[in-house]
Amino acid sequence: MVNYTLTPLGDHAIVIELGNEITLATHNLVQSVVAFLDQHPFDWVTEYIPAFTTVTIFYNPLLVLPKTNQTTSASPYEHAVNQLKPYLDNLEENYSEVGRTVEIPVCYGGELGPDLPYVADYHNLSEEQIVDLHSKGNYLVYMIGFAPGFPYIGGMLEALATPRKDNPRLKIPSGSVGIAGNQTGVYPIETPGGWQLIGRTPLPLFKPESESPTLLKTGDVIRFKPITKQEFDSYKEDEA
Amino acid sequence: MIYVKKPGLLSTLQDQGRIGYQKHGVIMSGVMDPVSPRIANLLVGNSEHEVVLEITMLGPTLVFEQNTIIALCGGDLSPRIDDSPIKQWSPIFVKKGSTLTLGQAQQGCRVYLAVAGGFQVPEVMGSKSTYLRAGIGGFKGRALQAQDNLSIGTPSPIIETKIKELEEQTTNDERFLEMKWYVASEFAAPFQSNSLHPIRIIKGREYDLFTQESQQSLFSESFTISSQSDRMGYRLEGSTLTLNKEISLKSEAVAFGTIQVPSNGQPILLMADRQTTGGYPKIAQVATVDLPVLAQMKPGTTITFEEISLEKAQKLFLERESNLQQLAQGIHLKSIQEGFQ
Numbered sequence: 001m002v003n004y005t006l007t008p009l010g011d012h013a014i015v016i017e018l019g020n021e022i023t024l025a026t027h028n029l030v031q032s033v034v035a036f037l038d039q040h041p042f043d044w045v046t047e048y049i050p051a052f053t054t055v056t057i058f059y060n061p062l063l064v065l066p067k068t069n070q071t072t073s074a075s076p077y078e079h080a081v082n083q084l085k086p087y088l089d090n091l092e093e094n095y096s097e098v099g100r101t102v103e104i105p106v107c108y109g110g111e112l113g114p115d116l117p118y119v120a121d122y123h124n125l126s127e128e129q130i131v132d133l134h135s136k137g138n139y140l141v142y143m144i145g146f147a148p149g150f151p152y153i154g155g156m157l158e159a160l161a162t163p164r165k166d167n168p169r170l171k172i173p174s175g176s177v178g179i180a181g182n183q184t185g186v187y188p189i190e191t192p193g194g195w196q197l198i199g200r201t202p203l204p205l206f207k208p209e210s211e212s213p214t215l216l217k218t219g220d221v222i223r224f225k226p227i228t229k230q231e232f233d234s235y236k237e238d239e240a
Numbered sequence: 241m242i243y244v245k246k247p248g249l250l251s252t253l254q255d256q257g258r259i260g261y262q263k264h265g266v267i268m269s270g271v272m273d274p275v276s277p278r279i280a281n282l283l284v285g286n287s288e289h290e291v292v293l294e295i296t297m298l299g300p301t302l303v304f305e306q307n308t309i310i311a312l313c314g315g316d317l318s319p320r321i322d323d324s325p326i327k328q329w330s331p332i333f334v335k336k337g338s339t340l341t342l343g344q345a346q347q348g349c350r351v352y353l354a355v356a357g358g359f360q361v362p363e364v365m366g367s368k369s370t371y372l373r374a375g376i377g378g379f380k381g382r383a384l385q386a387q388d389n390l391s392i393g394t395p396s397p398i399i400e401t402k403i404k405e406l407e408e409q410t411t412n413d414e415r416f417l418e419m420k421w422y423v424a425s426e427f428a429a430p431f432q433s434n435s436l437h438p439i440r441i442i443k444g445r446e447y448d449l450f451t452q453e454s455q456q457s458l459f460s461e462s463f464t465i466s467s468q469s470d471r472m473g474y475r476l477e478g479s480t481l482t483l484n485k486e487i488s489l490k491s492e493a494v495a496f497g498t499i500q501v502p503s504n505g506q507p508i509l510l511m512a513d514r515q516t517t518g519g520y521p522k523i524a525q526v527a528t529v530d531l532p533v534l535a536q537m538k539p540g541t542t543i544t545f546e547e548i549s550l551e552k553a554q555k556l557f558l559e560r561e562s563n564l565q566q567l568a569q570g571i572h573l574k575s576i577q578e579g580f581q
Contacts, residue, residue: 009444009445009522010526011528011553013493049492052492056495062558075550076558145515146265148267148374189373208364208365208374214266
């Protein structure tokens with residue numbers, strides 16, 4: 001049986017905590033709860049947010065109460081917990097489904113990756129070596145947050161870890177691929193930020209008009225594929 | 241059509257928010273005060289979830305280029321039509337060519353303008369709310385600017401008939417017509433007043449990790465809403481809240497009303513445009529029923545907090561929803577039986 005705890009997040013949400021550490025095993029448990037919620041939706045669940053070690057369920061207290069007995073003494077929270085428990089008690093640590101693999105083409109360095117020389121210097125490596133190491137990593141999307149489709153990913157080589165910039169940029173163009181500490185990631189929309197920018201992808205990570213508005217989902221496996229500036233430019237033209 | 245002569249400080253189209261996309265990192269957005277706009281919509285015969293104009297602190301000047309019925313609920317920004325003060329919390333028939341002016345917030349911070357038929361803007365991910373940072377939803381993904389033209393949707397057949405009737409009843413000189421009835425002040429009062437009753441909060445997931453002193457300060461001291469506050473969150477200034485020991489939390493979901501404490505010890509109260517996830521310890525969570533009061537507080541306002549149990553908070557929420565349901569039936573009957581007179 002899996003250890004989990006349930007705690008309220010205010011009067012409209014429940015946090016299911018499935019572990020204390022960011023591990024693949026905990027990630028798999030998070031994914032099995034997500035799979036359950038996708039397949040067996042309760043009509044009182046309005047949405048859910050998976051994270052590193054938790055899945056938070058948002059619910060409507062009006063809908064969770066039994067329709068025949070609105071005067072029940074139990075609170076909506078208790079009703080929700082009672083409905084979730086039987087499932088969570090039977091949760092098993094056998095989720096091993098491998099997520100989709102998403103290839104992200106990246107044009108490294110130059111004007112699109114202005115901090116690549118800094119990162120190379122910092123590690124006493126050549127720019128080519130940094131690109132090689134970065135595009136060889138096995139990346140897993142542990143969670144999405146901060147911005148639409150912004151991936152919190154694991155799997156960057158420690159050898160690439162680089163401190164944030166002292167002076168954050170006011171505008172980081174969307175598609176920028178960066179490193180901050182031991183994290184790497186891609187900015188889906190233009191934001192201010194302190195990441196070291198090593199490249200840019202022409203792929204839109206956030207497509208508000210599309211049926212699936214974000215490119216990346218929790219559980220996806222990411223591969224970064226180096227492309228040339230010409231390939232980057234021609235991709236842009238294809239899009240337009 | 242409504243022509244925007246002056247945009248005001250921050251006027252954005254909002255509905256009840258973008259639901260179901262937070263797992264993709266897409267924020268909910270939506271109205272800051274979740275109740276006043278529902279009532280404004282009911283007053284003009286819309287569904288309570290229809291998109292409204294959220295007007296903040298300093299209002300716009302709007303010229304109506306067609307006859308319509310409007311309602312203003314929420315804070316008091318001294319609304320006037322062609323220089324005559326008008327009532328809030330009541331339907332108002334507005335004639336083509338009239339100008340609605342809103343001034344500085346006298347009471348509260350935000351007022352909601354509903355028009356019969358709603359505003360005609362495309363839905364993005366199931367909502368018409370403006371998501372300013374991503375530049376999507378609402379009117380071209382942004383706040384109103386001078387010279388914008390806002391299209392009005394088609395009202396229900398009943399309301400459309402009323403609008404025609406009212407047009408015939410009014411003389412050429414009359415620019416607008418106020419209805420004699422309005423929403424009882426018990427509904428309006430909590431949203432209009434800046435009365436300093438405590439905001440009720442439920443202890444948060446990390447409450448126990450704070451020092452005993454900080455836990456006490458949260459309930460005994462007052463906090464001031466800083467000028468660095470916006471739709472994303474209110475920064476609170478007051479006692480420094482500290483943890484027993486430094487810990488590193490894993491980012492997880494946050495909600496409307498979450499009070500999180502970054503390392504400087506000054507709490508941040510998350511509002512409509514909050515990020516979906518956060519990594520700061522959550523000391524408390526505002527009861528849903530008190531969010532409208534909070535949304536009407538201006539920067540500079542002093543807040544005090546009072547503990548409420550989860551059970552009590554949910555009970556009050558259910559009561560509020562049942563009151564709103566009764567109000568909705570009341571308004572419906574009033575507009576059918578007595579018309580808009």
